[in-house]
Amino acid sequence: MPSAMTSPARIGDAPGLHSGYGRLFAPDEMTLGLIMPLETYPSAGIPTMEAHLDAARHADEIGISGLWLRDIPFYDPQYGDAGQVFEPLTYISALAGATTRIALGTAGIVLPFREPNLLARQVATLDQISGGRMIVGFSSGDRPKEYPLFDIDFDSRAGRFREAYDLYRTFTEERAPAYDTVRFGSSPGGYDVLPKPPHGRTPAIAIGRAGQDIAWIGSKMDGVIVPSPAEPDLPQAVADWRTVSGDGFKPYGVAGFLHLEADRDYPFERVRAGFRTGSRSLAEFMERARDAGVNHIALNPRFTNRPIGDVLADLERDVLPRFPSLA
Template identity: 50%
Template sequence: MAVSASYPSQAQPADISLAALPRERQVELPIPHPALRHHPGFQRLFQPGELTIGLILPLETHRGRAAPTMEGHVQMAQRAEELGFGALWMRDVPFYDPTYGDVAQIFEPMVYIAWLAAATRRITLGTTGIVLPTREPMYLAKQATSLDQLSGGRVVLGLSSGDRKSDYPMLGIDYESRGERYRDAWSIFRTLAEESFPHFRSSRFGSSEGTLDLVPKAPFGRVPAIAVGQAQQTIEWLAHNLDGFLAGAPNPERLEVLGNEWRDQVRAAVGANVYKPLGLGGFLDLREDPDVPFQRIPGGFRAGRNGLRDYLEQARSAGVSHVALNPKVSQQPYDEILDELAEYVLPYFPSHS
């Protein structure tokens, strides 16, 4: 596996036509936690009535192969930032399981965020998602607050329950308990990251009598944390506890239903006219024919650039704030994918400054 560590100059963003300029912003809704109103990474991605685009790593197409080469990966990340993509998302895949045939971006996501944070300046760095039931929440809190400090507030932590059953015996964890472990770990994570000299007690993750404090704390008061998938929880629980929800990309006719359900649950959990973002994520098989419409594939969809743009317009109208795309299953080289998305799609869905 070849890994490049040099940081060359970047390609320039594509020209934006007047027709592609963003629409007038809707009336802003309050964000429940005041820290998130000032968090650069959260604000770059999530605004009511708007939609941004992120990329799930690796930034490389590798159809039919379990692992990417990771050649030039830093340069590709810098190029994605210069072109204006909102976020780079890293998956949590610790082991190679031939049954799944996929090892994501190879590198451990929290370590990789630190590397990319040093090579970029503005782009949000997130996870889709950290498998919370398999993580020690105290060290995860230390990692997350440290990375958010070092990156200048660019970390958005996506947390999942994991779907790879084979990982759990390796870690000595009962797969069927992952929903309960998720809630337990979440409570410890939030308590340690945000409270001073906290008190807590957990049968799984230890206890504190308030004599110790976690440092550093998050630079803006909170590291944003969103659910990736339903994580073995009810939508009601997610709406009450998490800062947002990243779901799988549904068929177009299901977008409005999903948007309404999430907003209803947020309204019930934290009050009317409050904003917690809804996002979508999945594979993108970008087709050469620009007019190929949305077509379902396992774990995502295929479309041409115009079909993708139509889908994103529908998603935005349904209240979706961010879409994280993983084009690794596409046929063309990744730099060509970036160029096409930057010229024909991204101008309609710009990231927020």
């Protein structure tokens, strides 16, 4: 494991050195990730989480590139979605011990609800103990009802996100920094936040727009994963991202729910918040998306009416040979 005090020659080198980032993202490449839990439960709001670590090991062994964990602070029965139930940063520590290669990411931490000092220590610790497999995805959340439960004004979320993100980056990348913020305190300097990430920075991905201008995301963050635009719109969406994300490579990813049919050639179609498809048709879509410039697809198998073992078997047979994890 790299030393907690190791940093690259330049902070901007960190994504290129980071094993998790390198497993997921590269120019002109496409990889497949899965959104947790690795369980199908189309008619329930809360998964059972049975044999969840065994499923994660299986995904690691067959070559899935990454596992993505959502941040759902409160379960709303009307919304009917508890995600993977376990708090994501705590759960990643268990997944890091149960797997060896697969990248582990958040999709995403609701940043306006998090205290930046604590978050910086948690993320850097996970990046250290996972051997550089941690990717931190940040969002502003999609549930307005949660904001009053934290005594936070929903309309302040965009500014709060930016301030929390900048301070999080300060804590993880600078030694004993001085800072002065509106919402998160101040320091004259001299007090450090440890540990530091193993390569100077844990790659940070925007999950959705997080209430921000896309140019801000392009300048501040290391990539973006969004709900998939309609297929004809993908080339322009990627081109718009490349315009604002600077000269270096920053990946563009898409995400959605997966309804994987037993018929491997079931035609690929968009459905609400995701895709209905057979495994061979999914691979064909991924090829077209790669040609449009997409670098990663993150799929949530929740709504598939088949056991997760069958889903992983279809992906192993028909998708992963064409879109393996990157070295």
